[in-house]
Amino acid sequence: MSTDKFKDLIVYFNGEFVPWDQAKIHAFSPAVKYGASVFEGIRGYWNADKQKLYLFRLQDHMERIELSQRVMRFGEIAPAGPLCDATVELMRRNKFKASVHIRPTVYLDEYGESSARGPIGQFITAIERGTPKKVEDGVRAQVSSWERISDRSMPARAKSNANYNNSRYAGIQAKVDGYDAAIMLNSRGKISEGQGMCVFMIRNGVAITPSVTSDILESITRDTVIILLKEMGIEVQERDMDRSEFYDASEAFFCGTGWEVTPINDIDGSPIGAGKPGELTRKLQNKYFDLVNGVTEDTRGWLTEV
Ligand code: PMP
Numbered sequence: 175m176s177t178d179k180f181k182d183l184i185v186y187f188n189g190e191f192v193p194w195d196q197a198k199i200h201a202f203s204p205a206v207k208y209g210a211s212v213f214e215g216i217r218g219y220w221n222a223d224k225q226k227l228y229l230f231r232l233q234d235h236m237e238r239i240e241l242s243q244r245v246m247r248f249g250e251i252a253p254a255g256p257l258c259d260a261t262v263e264l265m266r267r268n269k270f271k272a273s274v275h276i277r278p279t280v281y282l283d284e285y286g287e288s289s290a291r292g293p294i295g296q297f298i299t300a301i302e303r304g305t306p307k308k309v310e311d312g313v314r315a316q317v318s319s320w321e322r323i324s325d326r327s328m329p330a331r332a333k334s335n336a337n338y339n340n341s342r343y344a345g346i347q348a349k350v351d352g353y354d355a356a357i358m359l360n361s362r363g364k365i366s367e368g369q370g371m372c373v374f375m376i377r378n379g380v381a382i383t384p385s386v387t388s389d390i391l392e393s394i395t396r397d398t399v400i401i402l403l404k405e406m407g408i409e410v411q412e413r414d415m416d417r418s419e420f421y422d423a424s425e426a427f428f429c430g431t432g433w434e435v436t437p438i439n440d441i442d443g444s445p446i447g448a449g450k451p452g453e454l455t456r457k458l459q460n461k462y463f464d465l466v467n468g469v470t471e472d473t474r475g476w477l478t479e480v
Contacts, residue, residue, distance in 0.1 A: 211336075277299045380411055388415075
């Protein structure tokens, strides 16, 4: 892959802002040897009318990276505040005038073995990234034969890099089988989440999503969507969700920072509703994008203006 699009980027790396090709970690680090690292995915939305970049729920993402470090039993914790400040400064140094995807990472550095708990290192990368076409078109999903990791093995509520090998299997299998996305069942056989996003269905006019004890990442977009749906007068149930309920759903969608609000058109080749993005999903998308782009008033302090 060509690195041309990255080579002029500035990266925040252990307290400094360095050119892209200097952001390197050591081969001996537990991050490399054992995947001992945690990260976040944050979007920034460029509002062309206002000529402003808005970072969505920056503080909440950085509080979650604190939680991930605690769950992963890091011996020292990189706190949210300085990570937020470094992110804003990174946006300024890169002079972005487009929507972006930001990835902060805290990792175990130096040369420890698998039970090492420090020292930590930290970096933040950011690249330009807009909304993908699948948000408009919707996707075809497969219920994966791969089981979601459970809290008894790899805690899903930590956004730990190592967890993503589980979703990687599911995502690859879905693609190989001709689908766009995977939905995983948890160890109790209930719906958990997609390979990097949460899932909702609309059934009998009610929005249903797996609870936070379903081995999901406690998604910030899921939280946002629940609030927006309630504002729209839709009842939301956070509960165990059965696979077979999809066959009776009128609409379904994925949500997440990366996936935003992406309609699910069919599951395992069986259409959901009319097999195309549903009316309620479209309304929710409009509300979501107006919010993140700073079109509607930010009454909750969710937008950080760069
Ligand atoms: N689940 C997983 C496994 C994820 O990686 C993500 C993306 N961070 C989500 C759900 C959605 O979380 P969020 O809305 O906080 O981005």
